[in-house]
Amino acid sequence: MDACIRDVKELSLVYDGKSENTFVSVYFDGRDKRSLQRRERACRAVLRGDELENFVKTMEHIRKHMERNRAVAIFASDKHDYVKVVPLPVPLPNMLVVDSSPYICPLAEMTGEWEPFTLILINTHHAKIFSVSCGRVTKREDKSFNVMNKHKKGGWSQARFQRLRKGSIHSFLTDVVHDVKHIVEGDIIIAGPGQAKHEFKRLLPESMQRSVIAMFDSDMDDEQHLFSESLVAMAEMERKEQKTLLAHIRRELLRDGLAAYGIDETLEAAREGKVEVLLIERGYKERGWICEHCQNAGRGDAEHCPVCGGRTSQVDIIEEIVEFAERTDAIIEFIDEEELRMLGHVAALLRYR
Incomplete structure (x- = not known):
């Protein structure tokens, strides 16, 4: 994880x-x-x-x-x-x-914006594999192979030389695929000069091919520019995913299905562990309270918990929704969409009712 x-x-x-x-x-x-x-x-x-x-x-x-x-x-x-x-x-x-608890909303929002991914920079004889997580870049593999690029006079025929060279390249790319299987994290971006990156993608298992979100032409030594391009690609994919999730919630709401919206309904669903995906209007806060003893919470003010009578703490109720959702491994996205504001600033896809 x-x-x-x-x-x-x-x-x-x-x-x-x-x-x-x-x-x-x-x-x-x-x-x-x-x-x-x-x-x-x-x-x-x-x-x-x-x-x-x-x-x-x-x-x-x-x-x-x-x-x-x-x-x-x-x-x-x-x-x-x-x-x-x-x-x-x-x-x-x-x-x-x-x-009464750590304030995690900014950290949760940042985590959603910096989804982990694997970046592979590859040509016919050199591969670099990077894991990018929380904005940190870690080089996981740097692998080279000496491929013969010129046909020497005498000895092998040109045709035989090219067959051997292609076989060597294929073997090298297959070895890299084997390494990637043990390294890959999240989505995949493949870059490099020439056609080797396309052959490499075809050698990946189908499940990993579906995880490839972008392919770039890039020099093997231009890592910094490649990192910048990769982050732009990930941000664009994130925006598309958020729009897809909002559209899914819209469909569930229209048919009175597995969706919740507004503070009260979403808070209850999150507290009960029903939330699969939580969407929050970026930057929105609202006054609320929580009883940490029984984990009851609500909007507005309450000096004592209406359930157990215990002392309450004043909180940002959005923070409490986020904490409840995190505890049950829900996907959390902070987005800027007028439609979400109209729904009451928060909405969720549910696991069950």
Whole structure:
């Protein structure tokens, strides 16, 4: 499983069972600490008692991880002896949130935008295989083969030489296919000069051929430009997938099928583990509450839980929907579509009713 997905899943399962504001979530862009210092002063001013003491101690832990001046997300609680540091491939807006659980919405949105994929750069005698995950590029394989490019006079005939050369190339590409089977992660992009990349694709198993979303002409040494092109291709595929998911929800809604829409209906479905795909209007927030003791939640304000009578915590209700959906491995997409806003800012495809 992709590291980003594991991080979000782990964080979605962490909360204070008494609904106390004991978790601090910090998103730091690696540059401007002033906005976070201002947020820290504001939180100190409004917190009281044990929550204030926990906040002060937790911020001491967090500051140690901010000293390296890199883009990072830090989730911590001194009370729960918990610290989770997630390096970010791109800076996110600075944010400091104090809540009864880690604030994962920005991280979940980033994870959805940086889907993992495998990039293969190949010609007749050289192959480079990269895994791209959360914006990080890792070279997994760099394989070369000495293919004879010129026919020497005497000895073999030209025709025999070409047959042997083609056989050597085919053998090399087959070896690369074998390696890729053990490396491939997510979608596949194939690039390189000439026709070798097309022959390589034909040698892939059918299931992997269906995962190839783009093919580029590229020099073997122009890796940086290729990475940029690949990210553009992935972003375009992501937009198409989001439109397809929204169209699927539209069809289910019209026939009163496996779909939910609006805050209340989607929240209930997510809490009950029914959500297969969750669509959220990008940037939308709404005031809500949660009882961490029994995991009941709702919009607006509630000092005490209407189910168990326990203390509640004020939250962004969208954050709680995301956390419930993450716990059951739902696909989560943040999108900009007027149709989704008209449906109540959130909608979901359901596993069952």
